[in-house]
Amino acid sequence: DAGVIQSPRHEVTxxxxxxxxxxxxxxxxxxxxxxxxxxxxxxxLLIYFNNNVPIDDSGxxxxxxxxxxxNASFSTLKIQPSEPRDSxxxxxxxxxxxxATQYFGPGTRLLVL
Amino acid sequence: GQQxxxxxxxxxxxxxxxxxxxxxxxSIFNTWLWYKQDPGEGPVLLIALYKAxxxxxNGRLTAQFGxxxxxxxxxxxxxxxxxxxxxxxxxxxxxxxxxxxxxxxGTSLSVIP
Numbered sequence: 001d002a003g004v005i006q007s008p009r010h011e012v013t014x015x016x017x018x019x020x021x022x023x024x025x026x027x028x029x030x031x032x033x034x035x036x037x038x039x040x041x042x043x044x045l046l047i048y049f050n051n052n053v054p055i056d057d058s059g060x061x062x063x064x065x066x067x068x069x070x071n072a073s074f075s076t077l078k079i080q081p082s083e084p085r086d087s088x089x090x091x092x093x094x095x096x097x098x099x100a101t102q103y104f105g106p107g108t109r110l111l112v113l
Numbered sequence: 114g115q116q117x118x119x120x121x122x123x124x125x126x127x128x129x130x131x132x133x134x135x136x137x138x139x140s141i142f143n144t145w146l147w148y149k150q151d152p153g154e155g156p157v158l159l160i161a162l163y164k165a166x167x168x169x170x171n172g173r174l175t176a177q178f179g180x181x182x183x184x185x186x187x188x189x190x191x192x193x194x195x196x197x198x199x200x201x202x203x204x205x206x207x208x209x210x211x212x213x214x215x216x217x218x219g220t221s222l223s224v225i226p
Binding site for chain 1: 218219
């Protein structure tokens with residue numbers, strides 16, 4: 001199994017630009033999570049999906065952030081417009097079911113100049 | 114909201130030494146998880162605990178679910194250089210629906226050969 005796949009691995013962009021992060025969960029996993037990791041705030045859950053439906057987006061910082069899961073094998077996290085304070089590592093994770101272990105992807109390191 | 118505290122924040126130890134770290138919460142959890150994050154990678158689950166008082170081992174790692182359900186401990190015996198990384202505890206309160214996992218701020222471990 002390839003594990004959770006994220007792309008790109010690194011992204012450098014300028015303030016105001018749109019950023020799209022992509023995630024392919026492990027096949028058969030019903031839950032997908034987006035996390036943000038920074039030195040100041042640690043690992044924060046942004047949003048999670050169950051069977052492609054957003055369940056809890058209370059962690060999404062503001063309206064500039066949006067996430068979609070059009071099918072069971074693909075999800076995106078979009079930031080528009082990006083700001084320097086969005087610089088962080090963004091992780092996608094998936095889980096096979098209710099209360100089950102989450103498997104993390106390698107992360108996307110985002111730097112907004 | 115729910116928050117986890119981990120101590121120590123960082124540790125520098127000699128190869129071969131044993132390591133102890135803990136995690137405390139003001140809230141009760143039904144599940145405790147310990148993850149390790151290698152530099153440049155996503156967190157990987159080490160041990161999962163599901164019952165108060167439970168003691169579980171995974172090789173040189175041993176973790177315990179505190180009796181009060183508000184804390185957990187992780188011990189690493191005979192540390193080796195590849196133990197270097199950040200160790201996160203995480204708690205989850207499973208009720209009738211999926212409850213999000215809350216991550217601690219992490220303990221950074223450095224092993225001196």
